[in-house]
Amino acid sequence: MVVLSAARWVRSRLSDRFWRVQEVLKYARHFRGRKNRCYKLAVRSVRRAFVRSTKARKEKKRFLRALWITRIEAASLEHGLKYPAFISNLVKSQVELNRKVLADLAIYEPKTFKSLAALAQRRRQEGFLAALGDGNEPEGIFSRIVHHH
Amino acid sequence: RYVRQLQRLQLLFSPTAADARGARQFVEEAAQDFARQHPDVVLYVSPRSGPGPAPVLRAEYLNGTVREELIASKTSEEIVQLATKLANQSGLDIIRIRKPFHTDNPSIQGQWHPLTNKPSILTIQGPHLQPQ
Numbered sequence: 488m489v490v491l492s493a494a495r496w497v498r499s500r501l502s503d504r505f506w507r508v509q510e511v512l513k514y515a516r517h518f519r520g521r522k523n524r525c526y527k528l529a530v531r532s533v534r535r536a537f538v539r540s541t542k543a544r545k546e547k548k549r550f551l552r553a554l555w556i557t558r559i560e561a562a563s564l565e566h567g568l569k570y571p572a573f574i575s576n577l578v579k580s581q582v583e584l585n586r587k588v589l590a591d592l593a594i595y596e597p598k599t600f601k602s603l604a605a606l607a608q609r610r611r612q613e614g615f616l617a618a619l620g621d622g623n624e625p626e627g628i629f630s631r632i633v634h635h636h
Numbered sequence: 637r638y639v640r641q642l643q644r645l646q647l648l649f650s651p652t653a654a655d656a657r658g659a660r661q662f663v664e665e666a667a668q669d670f671a672r673q674h675p676d677v678v679l680y681v682s683p684r685s686g687p688g689p690a691p692v693l694r695a696e697y698l699n700g701t702v703r704e705e706l707i708a709s710k711t712s713e714e715i716v717q718l719a720t721k722l723a724n725q726s727g728l729d730i731i732r733i734r735k736p737f738h739t740d741n742p743s744i745q746g747q748w749h750p751l752t753n754k755p756s757i758l759t760i761q762g763p764h765l766q767p768q
Contacts, residue, residue, distance in 0.1 A: 565753045595743040597752045 555586040562593035566604035576607035641726040644678040649691035655708035656691040697727025
């Protein structure tokens with residue numbers, strides 16, 4: 488008898504269930520409790536972990552920026568300046584350094600950061616003179632704006 | 637000057653298995669051209685007799701990593717593409733790089749410590765100086 492097609496009442500059984508389960512469990516190995524061993528609990532936990540990791544990418548940016556700001560604030564307070572004064576005077580002196588770089592300088596290059604704080608302090612004083620001095624004093628040196636065309 | 641990180645490519649397959657057909661076609665047709673185009677990669681063709689494990693393309697790199705890619709039921713062109721991909725890789729692990737930069741000397745002026753911006757009288761160790 489020639490059989491050209493498999494009999495319809497024979498169904499094939501799953502042979503690689505182990506590897507399908509391991510694909511999920513490998514992401515749950517560092518979890519706490521039974522959800523690092525039991526597949527049913529692990530599936531839910533792994534899915535939630537992935538969702539949380541995608542959502543956290545936006546928050547990581549916010550978190551890191553807040554961390555940099557805290558560090559710059561601490562470093563500038565050591566030199567006698569508050570953070571808003573430091574940042575605003577740096578911007579007015581056309582020093583376009585972002586918070587990440589400022590935080591790294593404060594940690595690894597403390598002398599450079601001290602000179603930046605001194606620059607911001609000087610620009611602050613010149614700003615006060617320009618605002619309160621009624622135009623009789625010469626213009627501040629660090630208040631000059633360079634135009635790049 | 638560019639140094640290719642791929643040291644050798646070992647083509648392990650069985651001459652009679654059905655899924656090694658692409659590997660056999662690759663050896664007949666495209667292996668010589670591939671070897672000529674990549675003169676600094678050594679290509680070993682080792683047929684293993686009898687029914688054995690699946691046909692595999694093993695790549696060994698200069699830093700010691702060995703990468704095995706299955707070539708079962710692949711056409712000759714796909715194996716050529718796979719071999720060129722392995723030849724252009726370096727042997728570093730394929731994991732997420734945490735930072736796109738790395739320095740051995742991050743600090744030139746000396747890393748900050750709590751006593752950097754304090755008066756230097758605090759760092760002096762010695763017999764107590766009498767206040768004048």
